Amino acid sequence: MALHLTSSIRGRDAILPQGHERREFHVRARVSMTSGAWPEGLVCLAGTAATWVGAHRSRMARSQRSRRSNGKTSEVFQPFWEGFAVQPSWHERALDVAEVPGAGRGWVARRQVQKGELLLSIPRVAAIEVDMDEDMEGWEAELALNVLRRLDRLGPAADPRLRQKHELQALWQDYAKTFPEAPAGAAFWPQDAIITLGWPATVEQLLAYSQQIQESAQWVSGNGNVPRDAACWAVSAVITRSFAVDDEVRAMIPLADIFNHEPRSASSDVHEVAWSLEGDRFEVHAPQTVMPGEEVRICYGEESAAELLAVHGMVLPKNEADYLEVFESVEDLVAAVESICGAPRRDRLARLEVIPVDDLLVRPGRLEASEPLLRALQAMLCEDDELCDPGERRLRLVCSEERQQSLRLEALLLLAQILRGALRVIQDMPDAGSPDLAVRYRRHVAEMLNQFVREANDASSAGVLKRLFRRKRRCCVGETVIT
Numbered sequence: 001m002a003l004h005l006t007s008s009i010r011g012r013d014a015i016l017p018q019g020h021e022r023r024e025f026h027v028r029a030r031v032s033m034t035s036g037a038w039p040e041g042l043v044c045l046a047g048t049a050a051t052w053v054g055a056h057r058s059r060m061a062r063s064q065r066s067r068r069s070n071g072k073t074s075e076v077f078q079p080f081w082e083g084f085a086v087q088p089s090w091h092e093r094a095l096d097v098a099e100v101p102g103a104g105r106g107w108v109a110r111r112q113v114q115k116g117e118l119l120l121s122i123p124r125v126a127a128i129e130v131d132m133d134e135d136m137e138g139w140e141a142e143l144a145l146n147v148l149r150r151l152d153r154l155g156p157a158a159d160p161r162l163r164q165k166h167e168l169q170a171l172w173q174d175y176a177k178t179f180p181e182a183p184a185g186a187a188f189w190p191q192d193a194i195i196t197l198g199w200p201a202t203v204e205q206l207l208a209y210s211q212q213i214q215e216s217a218q219w220v221s222g223n224g225n226v227p228r229d230a231a232c233w234a235v236s237a238v239i240t241r242s243f244a245v246d247d248e249v250r251a252m253i254p255l256a257d258i259f260n261h262e263p264r265s266a267s268s269d270v271h272e273v274a275w276s277l278e279g280d281r282f283e284v285h286a287p288q289t290v291m292p293g294e295e296v297r298i299c300y301g302e303e304s305a306a307e308l309l310a311v312h313g314m315v316l317p318k319n320e321a322d323y324l325e326v327f328e329s330v331e332d333l334v335a336a337v338e339s340i341c342g343a344p345r346r347d348r349l350a351r352l353e354v355i356p357v358d359d360l361l362v363r364p365g366r367l368e369a370s371e372p373l374l375r376a377l378q379a380m381l382c383e384d385d386e387l388c389d390p391g392e393r394r395l396r397l398v399c400s401e402e403r404q405q406s407l408r409l410e411a412l413l414l415l416a417q418i419l420r421g422a423l424r425v426i427q428d429m430p431d432a433g434s435p436d437l438a439v440r441y442r443r444h445v446a447e448m449l450n451q452f453v454r455e456a457n458d459a460s461s462a463g464v465l466k467r468l469f470r471r472k473r474r475c476c477v478g479e480t481v482i483t
């Protein structure tokens with residue numbers, strides 16, 4: 001049976017420790033931003049990731065992560081490896097636990113590891129699980145309570161039926177001591193700290209997710225009769241260290257939770273399935289070939305910077321799965337275009353509604369990464385008769401090649417103008433009073449916006465020059481597929 005991350009990775013099988021289900025993250029809560037200084041029409045809300053072609057991590061980056069394993073760190077895990085009956089045997093293992101700067105501990109190759117090689121095989125009985133159907137929300141509460149039960153940490157007034165004796169209880173109690181003592185995710189921050197993240201869509205997502213997490217902690221605290229801190233610890237442990245299995249089960253799997261995250265987009269060719277459930281054992285296979293001393297990382301899912309921050313409290317320098325939600329809906333996009341260009345477009349809304357909200361995102365990297373948003377803008381800017389609806393919820397731009405280029409240029413300049421406004425707001429936010437991670441997140445957002453604006457400037461000056469010097473040629477009718 002294949003295991004997969006329920007909604008973040010579409011159409012592919014994988015098992016990934018993941019902080020939350022994307023659909024849960026998208027619970028919406030209206031936020032009134034304090035600044036009021038956002039460019040008119042720029043409303044940011046949750047959306048989901050669309051695929052895009054991103055750069056793959058370089059050999060250089062991998063070798064920078066190479067770590068000599070410290071024998072002592074690894075040996076701490078020998079009793080767990082043997083006690084949980086992990087295979088292959090401790091002496092035949094391909095990996096060591098090592099300290100990885102900036103990432104806590106991670107699994108490092110003791111020898112060359114071949115892509116697809118079996119790294120860990122863990123009996124299912126060693127895991128702590130919760131059943132999970134498609135619509136189950138708040139799974140983290142149930143799994144956190146199960147963790148506290150397994151650790152025998154329920155309070156005296158908890159329902160006695162929840163008490164559980166398990167053969168691996170003592171081992172789990174020791175194993176759990178290796179977890180971080182306090183939650184690191186921004187979902188546990190107070191509301192005013194979350195607001196300092198600055199980007200409206202992120203703030204909105206985080207506030208909604210934080211509310212869900214707080215409610216889960218409340219439920220765990222009540223049902224387990226444990227202090228709030230203990231409940232938050234357990235919820236944080238399960239959202240940072242559990243694995244989704246076929247949309248049916250969520251599991252804390254000892255030793256498998258030591259793999260660190262490798263951010264990758266859906267289109268990455270190294271985005272291989274690392275996990276499977278074979279019979280009554282969880283298996284982890286190497287997602288790619290790794291040299292001795294290099295860390296083996298797996299992809300937790302297509303997590304944006306905001307999602308990683310919410311769950312894990314980390315802002316990674318490079319994340320090809322990242323995105324920024326610029327418009328909440330096509331209607332917001334229309335409003336932005338109208339307010340900047342002064343051209344009414346509302347009557348086109350019905351036709352434009354086929355554009356998925358997933359397209360209204362800015363992504364890091366070259367302009368091509370944000371192509372769906374640029375195409376949506378072109379559909380907004382063109383004349384009525386240049387837009388063709390061939391049915392099946394598709395839209396096409398049908399006009400001369402030259403006209404298409406000019407529309408693309410217009411779209412680029414318009415989006416750059418909108419993003420420049422957003423950039424100013426982000427950059428003007430004072431660092432004082434914001435958690436360090438919020439400042440890092442805002443810098444990350446500013447960097448992404450700056451990159452887009454730079455690229456747009458370069459592309460538009462190249463485009464203008466091309467048009468100025470273009471020799472007269474016959475215009476042929478071209479087609480651009482919008483959706």
Ligand SMILES: C[S@@+](CC[C@H](N)C(=O)[O-])C[C@H]1O[C@@H](n2cnc3c(N)ncnc32)[C@H](O)[C@@H]1O
Pocket residue numbers: 017102103104105106178179184240241257258259260261262311312313314316
């Ligand atoms: C599943 S655990 C991985 C093992 C963890 N490093 C440890 O020491 O126990 C997930 C946590 O590891 C850290 N982590 C995972 N991937 C990381 C990365 N690429 N960079 C920095 N920290 C990372 C985060 O703290 C995250 O919440």
